[in-house]
Amino acid sequence: MIRRIEKLILREIDFNLLKSHAEKIYPLEAPAILIGKIMANIASVDEVILTKNNDESPISFTIDSTELLEIYKKANRENKEVVGIFHSHPAPPKPSRLDMKFMSSNPFVWIIMSMPGGDFEAYQLWNNILHKVNIIFN
Template sequence: MLIIDSAGYDAIVAHARRDHPDEACGVVAGPAGSDRPERFIPMLNAAMSPTFYEFDSGDLLRLYKEMDDRDEEPVVIYHSHTATEAYPSRTDINLAQEPGAHYVLVSTRDGADSPSYDGPVEFRSYRIIDGAVTEEDVKIVPDYSNLGDN
């Protein structure tokens, strides 16, 4: 199960809406071994495409060095789908190289890109390991103060 605080959830959804009609992408880092997404890091979609996302290789290298220096790891790797459901495409599955990460997808289709949209936002999380996709529950909490150390 992905447990994410409401600030992280809101930041991911806002980024997906802001970058629409292109796919948004980014990382939420957390302390190594904690499985706690704490530091929201929006990234540039180097592909600048409504159907594909790609992290800039230089930005990604800098991010991994920074996470290493801070004893962090990518807890959530997220991106949006602009015209389809929030389910990993074959390309998404092939690109998934972090077996410990939660892969979050947000769909901004059917008007969900608008800040005035008041319907539910399709926000789904998956584990992707060796090409196998497993959807997991998402629990949004106000903050992590009542969860203890996990």
């Protein structure tokens, strides 16, 4: 069960993988799913799963529902959960209106990376309030 997250622990190697994914498919948005564990108000990322942007768009992304279901099954088999969603933006790293719509039904941590610059921020929409989430690298 997802709860309010204040910190997200992410390995630098995983962050570099996300950045490389965003650079590789730029100018399209690059999505990924983060799985791991949540303890209290801290989410820890154990694995990054790079996904295809089915929209093939620079301003939106969709992940194939079959692929998404397999990711959820994998997390469940490993006693983990989806803790975050990553995607790149061609604009500043802030949620778009479309992001906000999907954040309300997917209350994970959302990491947004601005491309091509690589600036990033993490957010969680919790109780209809957008909160910044601190990323701690290890």
